[in-house]
Amino acid sequence: MTAARERLSALTRLTLIEACEAVRNGEITALALTEAALGAFKAGDPTINSSIALDGEEALQTAARLDRLRKNGRLLGPLHGVPLAHKDMYYRAGKPCTCGSKIRGTFRPAYTATAIKRLEDAGSITIGSLNMAEFAQNPTGHNAHFGNCHNPWHVDHCTGGSSSGSGAAVAARFVCGALGSDTGGSIRLPATMCGVTGIKGTQTRVSRYGAMPLCFSADNVGPLARTAHDCARLLRTIAGHDPADPTSSIEPVPDYEAELDGDVRGLRIGVPTNYFFDGADPEVQAAFDIALQVLESRGARIVRLEIPHIDAVNTYASIVSRVEGATIHAQWMRERPHDYSIHLGGRLYAGYAIPAVHYVEALSRRGPILRALGSDVFGKVDVFATPTIRMKVPTLAATDIDAGAPGAIEAFGAITANTRVINYMGLPSVSLPCGFDSKGLPIGFQIQGRPFAEARVLKIAHAFQQDTDWHTRVPELSSVKALESAAES
Amino acid sequence: MSKDIERQVEEQARVWSGIALSNAASRGFARGLAEVIHGFERARGQLAFEDEPSSFEAALQETKERTP
Numbered sequence: 001m002t003a004a005r006e007r008l009s010a011l012t013r014l015t016l017i018e019a020c021e022a023v024r025n026g027e028i029t030a031l032a033l034t035e036a037a038l039g040a041f042k043a044g045d046p047t048i049n050s051s052i053a054l055d056g057e058e059a060l061q062t063a064a065r066l067d068r069l070r071k072n073g074r075l076l077g078p079l080h081g082v083p084l085a086h087k088d089m090y091y092r093a094g095k096p097c098t099c100g101s102k103i104r105g106t107f108r109p110a111y112t113a114t115a116i117k118r119l120e121d122a123g124s125i126t127i128g129s130l131n132m133a134e135f136a137q138n139p140t141g142h143n144a145h146f147g148n149c150h151n152p153w154h155v156d157h158c159t160g161g162s163s164s165g166s167g168a169a170v171a172a173r174f175v176c177g178a179l180g181s182d183t184g185g186s187i188r189l190p191a192t193m194c195g196v197t198g199i200k201g202t203q204t205r206v207s208r209y210g211a212m213p214l215c216f217s218a219d220n221v222g223p224l225a226r227t228a229h230d231c232a233r234l235l236r237t238i239a240g241h242d243p244a245d246p247t248s249s250i251e252p253v254p255d256y257e258a259e260l261d262g263d264v265r266g267l268r269i270g271v272p273t274n275y276f277f278d279g280a281d282p283e284v285q286a287a288f289d290i291a292l293q294v295l296e297s298r299g300a301r302i303v304r305l306e307i308p309h310i311d312a313v314n315t316y317a318s319i320v321s322r323v324e325g326a327t328i329h330a331q332w333m334r335e336r337p338h339d340y341s342i343h344l345g346g347r348l349y350a351g352y353a354i355p356a357v358h359y360v361e362a363l364s365r366r367g368p369i370l371r372a373l374g375s376d377v378f379g380k381v382d383v384f385a386t387p388t389i390r391m392k393v394p395t396l397a398a399t400d401i402d403a404g405a406p407g408a409i410e411a412f413g414a415i416t417a418n419t420r421v422i423n424y425m426g427l428p429s430v431s432l433p434c435g436f437d438s439k440g441l442p443i444g445f446q447i448q449g450r451p452f453a454e455a456r457v458l459k460i461a462h463a464f465q466q467d468t469d470w471h472t473r474v475p476e477l478s479s480v481k482a483l484e485s486a487a488e489s
Numbered sequence: 490m491s492k493d494i495e496r497q498v499e500e501q502a503r504v505w506s507g508i509a510l511s512n513a514a515s516r517g518f519a520r521g522l523a524e525v526i527h528g529f530e531r532a533r534g535q536l537a538f539e540d541e542p543s544s545f546e547a548a549l550q551e552t553k554e555r556t557p
Contacts, residue, residue: 202549217545251553312535315528326506333508346514350522353501358529367548368536374552401514409517426549453554 011036013474016082016176016230023070023081030063030070030081030125037083037127040174047155047477048172049147050165052088052098054128059083062125078233080123086179087163088129089136089212090116090221099212100132100162102145102339103332113210114245115179115221115238122237127175130165134344136181136214137325138162139189139415140399144341148396151194152475153441157393160193160415162186166224167194171475177225177234181211183218183321185388185419188431191224192388192444195433197461197471198224199231202451203426204249206235207242215324216247217363218317218423227471228432228461232256235454251452259455260462265299267460269447270377270384275310276418280390287435287443288387294467295460303381308372309365310421316362316369317424318413323359326351343401343412370425374450383449383457386418388431393441418446428454430461433470442470491520498522 011033014022022028038056045051066081089099091109098104120126131149133141141149141164149164151157152172159168163180167190170178180187182200191198199222206221213219223234233256240253271292277285292302326348332339333348340348377384394411401408422429431446449457465471498519502508 202553204546204549249549309532309535311528312532315525315532318525318528330506330508333510334506337508337510342512342514345510346512346516346518349502349508349510349515350498350518352506352508353498353519353522354525361529363545364538365536366545368539370545370548370552374548378552401517404513409514409521413521426545449554451549451553456554 008036008039012040012173014176015226017227017233019082019176020079020233024075026070030066031060033081034059034063034083034125034127037175044172044174044477048150048152048168050131050149050168050172050174051085052129052131052146052165053096055126059125059127066123066125075123077122079119079237081125082123083125083127083175084119084177085128085130085169085175086116086126087132087166087181089132089181090179091210092116092126097129098146100134100136100143100146103336109210111210114207114242115211118238119234130169130178132165133162134341135329136162136183136186136212137344137347139185139412140394140396141190142343142396142400142402144402151393151441152477153195154439155477156395156397157441158193158396158399160190163190163224167191167196167198170194170196170224170226172477173474177223177230180222180224182220182222182423183214184317184416184423187222187224188388188419188429188446189415191431192433193393193442195442195470195473195475196224196226197228197231197430197432198222199235199430199454199458200428201235201239201454202249202428203423204247205428205452205454206238207245207248209242209244213328215321217320217324220423228430228458228465229257229260231430232260232458232462254455256455256458259459261459262463262466264295264460264463267300267383268303268381269295269300269460270303270305270381272307272384272386273304274306275314276307276386277390280387281392283392283437284387284390284443288445291434291445291464292385294464298463298467300460305377305380307384308376309369312365313369313421313424314417316365317420319354319359320362320424321420322347322351323354341402346401366424366426373425378450383447383453383460385445385447388418388444388446389415390418391415392437392439392443422446422448426451428452428457430457432461432464434468435470491523494522495519
C-alpha cells in the first residue's frame, strides 16, 4: 500500500470525535480530511452509490479557509474542519436538492435548512448530498431515479431507508457523520442495516426548517455516525428551538457528551413482552439477548413489561404518515403521477382513501397513549429496548416492489414494524449495532427513553459500545478496503 | 373484501382528490388497507374519547425526563 493511500485510509477510519480532536490539536488539517473523504467516495462509491452530488471544489475551499482560521487560533465550533455529507433533502440556498426524486430534479431552494446551518456554523464542511429513498418514502434504499443504494457489507442487500446514502456512506468510511431523517425509522433502519449508530430525538427536538416534509406529525431530523459519542455531538449541535420552525421545542438542550460516563448501574431497561418480538428471526433475537447481557454485566437491570395499546399505536402510526404524505403530494400526484416510482405512487395512492375521521382519531390518541406509556412503562423502567428490525437484512431483489417481487409490499410494512410505532409515540430512540447474522450482515437494537431523554439513551448506547466492538467493524466494500485493493493492484 | 377495497380506493382517490393511478403496486397498497381497517375495529372501545382538549405536545411535557 502506498504511503499516500495509507494516509487516506487512516483518515477515513477516524470517528467524528477523533477527527474533531485531531483538527483541534493541529494533528491533521481540514483540507487533508476533506481530500480523504472525496478520495474515499471516488474509490468506493461507484459500487455503493451512496451519493447524489459532491461539491468537491467548494468543500476544499471551505476546508482551506477553516485551516487558516485554526492557524490564527480561531475555531468555529466543536465540528471545526470535519467533512460531512447529508441526505439530499436538506435545503442549501442555491444548491440542487432532489429529495431523491425526478419531480424535484431541478429544484434549487432559496434558503438553507437550520440543521445544516447549525452544523456549518459549528465548523463542519458540507461536501455533498447523499442518496435516499424517493421523497424519503421507503425503508429499503431502492431508488428508481438515482439507482439503488447498496449495503457496504453485501451489495445485493438493502441499506435500509429512507436515509440509505447516509447509512451506507458512514458505514463505508466515506464520511464520519451524516444527517438522515426519521418519520417511521428512516435513520434507525439504515443505521441497523449498515452497522452504524443513529438517533432520532424526541418529536420537536430538532428544527425541521428547510427539511423536505414527509409527515409533519412524525418527521425528525437526526444524525447517523459510527458511535453514540459521535451522535451526541452532532445531535447537540442541531437540537434546540428555532424561531423559523415554531413547532421546535423550547426545552433546553443538555450537554449530551457530559453524560457519557459509561455508568449504567441501577438503570432499569425494559424489554417488551408484547408486539416487538412477534416473528423475530432467531439470529436477531440471539444478538439482542447478548446485548442485554452486556448491559446487565455493567449493572443495568432488565425488566420485562408490556407496552400499553401497542397494536392500536401500530394502526394509528400507519395512517398518519400515509395521509399526511398523500396530502403533501396531491398536486404532483394529479399532474405528474408517472414521475413517481411505481412503489411510491402506489403507497401514496392508498392514502387518498383513508377517512379523515380515522386520521383525526389517530392524532387525537397520541396524547392519551403517551400518558399511558409514561405511567405504565416509564413508571417502572428508565428506558426500553427492542431489536430495530425483527428480520435479517433483506436483499434488494426480494423487496423490489417496482419489479413485482412477491411479498415486497408486505415486507415494507414488516421492516418498519418496530420503528414506526416509536415515531407515533414521539420518543427519542437510538439504534446501534449488536452483532452480525450468518451472512455477515449487521444486526442492531434500539433504545427508547421518555420524551427529552436523549442524554439517557445515548449514555446507555455509549456504555454498550465501551464493551463491544460491533461499531468498529469495517465492511469489505469500505473506502478503507477499496483503497487497499487499489494499492495492491 | 379485497376487491371492494380496491374499488373504494379508486373511487375515493378519483372523486375526492382527482387522482387516478392504476398499477399492481397501487392495488397492492390499497388491499393493505384491509389490515388497517381491522386495526381500527380492534382498537374501538379501548380508549375513551376525552372531553377536554388533549394535545400531544402537552403530553410530551407531562411525561418528559426530569433531572433531579
